[in-house]
Amino acid sequence: MNKDIRNMELLSAYIDDELSPSEKAEVDKLLATSLELQKKLEDLKKVKQLAGSVERLPESPFFETRLMASIEGQKNESSKIRRWMPATALAIVTIVVMIIMKFNPGLLDQMWENQKVAITGFYKENLQPVLVAANLTNEDVFNFAFNNELPLDDTRKQYLLLGYDDAGKEFFEIRSSDQKVDRGSYKEFISAMNLDDKQKQTVDSIIGSYSKALESQVLVNEQNTVAINPNLWNLRKAIFADLLVASEKLNKIKFDRIVPEGITDAEKLVVVNTVARLKNTLGDKYIFVTPDSIFEESYLFDPVLAEKNLKWTEKQIKYKEQKVKEFTLNLKYDSTFKYYSELKSGHPFTVVIDSNICRVDIPDFTNPEISIPEIASIDPLIEQATNNIHFYAYKIPKIEKSKSEIKIEYYNDDSVYSYVVNYNLLDIDSIVQANVGTDFYNLERLKETRPFDDTMLIKYQFDRDYYNRYYSDDEFKKQMEELQKELQELSKDLKNQKIRVHSEVTKSPKK
Amino acid sequence: MNSKEKEKDLQQPRILSIDEDYSIIRQFIDGDKSAFQVLVKRHKEKVRNIIYMTMNNSALVDDIAQEVFITVYRNLKHFRFESQFTTWLYRVTVNRCKDYLRRINVRKIFSPIEDGYDVSEYSTPAENNDISRIVMDAISKLPVKLRMPLILKDIEGFSYQEISETLKCEMGTVKSRIFRGREKLKEILQPLEKELME
Numbered sequence: 001m002n003k004d005i006r007n008m009e010l011l012s013a014y015i016d017d018e019l020s021p022s023e024k025a026e027v028d029k030l031l032a033t034s035l036e037l038q039k040k041l042e043d044l045k046k047v048k049q050l051a052g053s054v055e056r057l058p059e060s061p062f063f064e065t066r067l068m069a070s071i072e073g074q075k076n077e078s079s080k081i082r083r084w085m086p087a088t089a090l091a092i093v094t095i096v097v098m099i100i101m102k103f104n105p106g107l108l109d110q111m112w113e114n115q116k117v118a119i120t121g122f123y124k125e126n127l128q129p130v131l132v133a134a135n136l137t138n139e140d141v142f143n144f145a146f147n148n149e150l151p152l153d154d155t156r157k158q159y160l161l162l163g164y165d166d167a168g169k170e171f172f173e174i175r176s177s178d179q180k181v182d183r184g185s186y187k188e189f190i191s192a193m194n195l196d197d198k199q200k201q202t203v204d205s206i207i208g209s210y211s212k213a214l215e216s217q218v219l220v221n222e223q224n225t226v227a228i229n230p231n232l233w234n235l236r237k238a239i240f241a242d243l244l245v246a247s248e249k250l251n252k253i254k255f256d257r258i259v260p261e262g263i264t265d266a267e268k269l270v271v272v273n274t275v276a277r278l279k280n281t282l283g284d285k286y287i288f289v290t291p292d293s294i295f296e297e298s299y300l301f302d303p304v305l306a307e308k309n310l311k312w313t314e315k316q317i318k319y320k321e322q323k324v325k326e327f328t329l330n331l332k333y334d335s336t337f338k339y340y341s342e343l344k345s346g347h348p349f350t351v352v353i354d355s356n357i358c359r360v361d362i363p364d365f366t367n368p369e370i371s372i373p374e375i376a377s378i379d380p381l382i383e384q385a386t387n388n389i390h391f392y393a394y395k396i397p398k399i400e401k402s403k404s405e406i407k408i409e410y411y412n413d414d415s416v417y418s419y420v421v422n423y424n425l426l427d428i429d430s431i432v433q434a435n436v437g438t439d440f441y442n443l444e445r446l447k448e449t450r451p452f453d454d455t456m457l458i459k460y461q462f463d464r465d466y467y468n469r470y471y472s473d474d475e476f477k478k479q480m481e482e483l484q485k486e487l488q489e490l491s492k493d494l495k496n497q498k499i500r501v502h503s504e505v506t507k508s509p510k511k
Numbered sequence: 512m513n514s515k516e517k518e519k520d521l522q523q524p525r526i527l528s529i530d531e532d533y534s535i536i537r538q539f540i541d542g543d544k545s546a547f548q549v550l551v552k553r554h555k556e557k558v559r560n561i562i563y564m565t566m567n568n569s570a571l572v573d574d575i576a577q578e579v580f581i582t583v584y585r586n587l588k589h590f591r592f593e594s595q596f597t598t599w600l601y602r603v604t605v606n607r608c609k610d611y612l613r614r615i616n617v618r619k620i621f622s623p624i625e626d627g628y629d630v631s632e633y634s635t636p637a638e639n640n641d642i643s644r645i646v647m648d649a650i651s652k653l654p655v656k657l658r659m660p661l662i663l664k665d666i667e668g669f670s671y672q673e674i675s676e677t678l679k680c681e682m683g684t685v686k687s688r689i690f691r692g693r694e695k696l697k698e699i700l701q702p703l704e705k706e707l708m709e
Contacts, residue, residue, distance in 0.1 A: 004583050008690055009693075012690035013686050016671070018670070018671045018686070050696075051666060051696065052645055052666060054650070056560050057560050058568060060559065063577075066573070067581070068548065
């Protein structure tokens with residue numbers, strides 16, 4: 001070998017610390033006398049350093065899950081193929097395949113089905129009710145009925161959100177948040193309804209009676225699968241409506257304030273029927289959301305078996321004196337979602353993945369096997385009650401915009417204050433000029449009695465559609481800040497008497 | 512037991528003590544399939560990175576890595592405990608990469624130029640890091656036999672011994688190829704020296 005090349009190779013191995021002591025001594029000696037070799041050494045170090053600076057690939061959190069699903073799938077497929085192919089010779093196999101394909105053209109479909117079954121099977125393993133997994137309390141169930149949010153694990157940082165889009169079609173979102181989601185709505189409801197301890201117990205028992213029904217509606221497992229029964233939307237409505245019916249009996253005055261038009265007998269009947277049907281039959285179709293796929297499949301949830309498993313686990317834990325393991329999910333979603341069963345079922349999904357939200361729209365939601373068409377008739381009731389409970393519980397202004405005016409209402413000390421700002425009369429200066437001396441709008445009196453106080457400006461607007469419009473809390477906060485600015489401007493204009501304000505105070509509950 | 516067998520028996524524990532994967536593999540062979548997941552979890556990132564560096568194409572990484580682990584899964588029950596598990600795992604990885612590169616080269620011959628494989632087309636993570644991108648692209652221009660040892664040494668930090676076992680070639684060859692790889696890389700990067708220094 002050329003001596004120079006040998007020296008260079010030694011130099012390269014020298015920087016890798018891969019030389020024997022004698023070779024190292026030899027290189028040290030050469031380096032001490034040769035400037036050229038010293039320069040070469042620097043060059044090699046630089047190249048090594050550059051190569052080492054290459055950025056590594058980010059971790060793949062889904063890799064194992066996919067790999068295991070794929071292995072499961074292949075196992076299943078190969079055993080199936082083996083059954084069909086007596087492997088005597090390639091020619092025979094070919095002929096057999098040709099014959100099979102001729103008489104059984106659905107074989108490829110069948111193999112695809114098998115693959116699918118294996119993958120879906122993997123995600124269906126060990127599903128348990130979220131009620132148990134996340135230790136749901138009455139507060140959580142109430143929150144679900146009221147705010148459409150259901151925690152999915154013990155951390156309370158991951159939750160399911162149900163909703164309806166602008167066209168009234170069902171959607172849901174699985175969200176991860178950095179903080180615990182704690183709305184405190186149950187307490188607000190108790191205070192808005194002014195219920196005492198005994199009455200609260202009644203509400204508690206009503207909520208408790210839904211545990212069984214809710215148990216089978218949302219299932220989770222450690223493969224980060226969330227299985228949602230399409231009856232859940234109706235169940236939420238039923239729980240909420242049932243609580244309303246009960247609260248009418250508990251405190252009629254406060255109830256009238258929340259539902260000024262009252263609940264008709266027909267509506268009560270719908271509620272009773274819905275509740276009875278949902279409690280007794282729950283259906284076995286589920287929408288499965290997994291880290292990398294979404295599909296709709298039948299799944300028979302067996303409450304008896306689930307309870308048995310739970311008892312066994314508890315016994316094991318007791319036996320081993322282990323601390324109860326907290327159930328946590330790690331919900332991260334792959335942006336390349338796969339859809340199964342899109343061909344046969346009428347449920348193509350639209351999935352949008354954000355960093356911490358997986359939103360699934362169900363445009364063709366033909367809901368449940370248990371069809372309850374009449375439930376739509378209580379929608380206005382639920383909407384009205386939700387808005388009013390928010391209004392009374394959180395003391396936030398209600399803002400209604402129309403073409404000619406903005407109406408702002410807020411609630412304080414059992415009174416509802418109402419302001420109407422008329423767009424047509426905004427050019428107040430010219431009117432004042434034309435009618436000098438006229439106290440048009442009693443602005444002074446207005447100021448004395450009810451100054452437009454900035455403190456009443458909203459911190460949060462609990463808009464029913466807020467989740468439809470804003471994807472992140474930051475965006476929502478931004479929008480609220482803008483609204484606050486707008487209202488401050490309005491307040492300034494009011495103080496400067498630029499705007500005509502018609503106001504009234506309603507002391508008694510509004511009818 | 513003859514003396515040769517005795518010698519072999521004495522050798523085994525030495526390797527056992529240094530390879531933490533052995534006990535997990537034994538669990539797997541004894542029927543605990545979940546042990547495989549432990550192995551995957553432990554080694555997947557290194558495997559994925561070797562593939563990424565070799566292919567310079569992030570879109571292919573998980574597919575190839577999956578094939579590697581499926582091969583390992585199928586053959587793990589025949590593992591002979593004579594060498595480190597990782598040596599075998601990385602050898603499978605390197606061979607699978609070579610298969611893919613071969614396929615890509617064949618496709619290049621038969622497909623029109625514009626449809627050909629463009630090394631930087633799918634690369635992702637280094638987009639914000641120009642130097643990293645430039646160096647990756649330069650490495651991917653090295654011939655495979657120089658590229659592999661260089662990646663294993665300079666990026667993954669293998670020893671010459673490990674490289675020689677993984678690539679199944681002599682230590683002297685490893686030494687020579689690493690040197691030639693560095694020389695060639697320097698040559699490719701020469702016109703871009705100014706950008707790299709900035």
